[in-house]
Amino acid sequence: MGLFQRGIPLIPGHSTVTTGMYVVYVADWLAVIPRDRFLFLQAEEYYRERVPVIKKTAEFLGIGKNSTQS
Secondary structure, three states, X not given: OOHHHHOOOOOOOOOOOOOOOOHHHHHHXXXXXXXXXXXXXXXXXXXXXXXXXXXXXXXXXXXXXXXXXX
16 A cells, blocks of 8 residues: 555645655655656755756756767
């Protein structure tokens, strides 16, 4: 049973992202989508060093100047 099916309450009128509850759903997503399809980033790392995080994201998505996709 997924976490959101266990009765964990959400705040009415707020999205899961704005309440910080999106983490509750990660286990459910990982149960059906392979881990290598996710890129988890830390906001602190992004704020500290934006360019490397953006490059990492582009590489993960297969886009950017080094991409082999057209």
